[in-house]
Amino acid sequence: MSGTEKAGSGTTKTPADFLKSIRGRPVVVKLNSGVDYRGILACLDGYMNIAMEQTEEYVNGQLKNKYGDAFIRGNNVLYISTSKRTLAEGA
């Protein structure tokens, strides 16, 4: 991976800044398989490996499993979303 990490000068937000800002917040993680994981983002790294707490697994919108802790390998991640702007908790 490229070692260049921009200093966060100015108001420009890079993806890295976004990823840092969502630490500790509730997120939705969608995997390539289409499964959603909702929980508290504990930690993530440059590969987009993710550690989550209070994780719930949704398949086709249905809650299927709960994990106290979950670690997701980054290559599976399609996107990470915070629900800050979408107040509706629905799908």
Place this chain on the structure above:
Amino acid sequence: MSGRKETVLDLAKFVDKGVQVKLTGGRQVTGTLKGYDQLLNLVLDEAVEFLRDPDDPLKTTDQTRNLGLIVCRGTAVMLVSPTDGTDEIANPFIQPDGS
């Protein structure tokens, strides 16, 4: 970001504890974590695979297959979770009125 070799996946605390692993393609395995590396290759002992519903690869059945000591290749690992602290919920796919 801290040292290159550090990872968010602090699996050291799960060594010799039960973990469940979801693999790409839908397979699911539980076992005792015996070892791991940075690529997330995992060594599981007393591993049990939960066989999948033939009609829906995302659903697992209660049928299992004992695998013993296995290596899970890191590239196939999708999710790792400790079995302790995992809540099993009512099966959402069981139709209340019967299919």
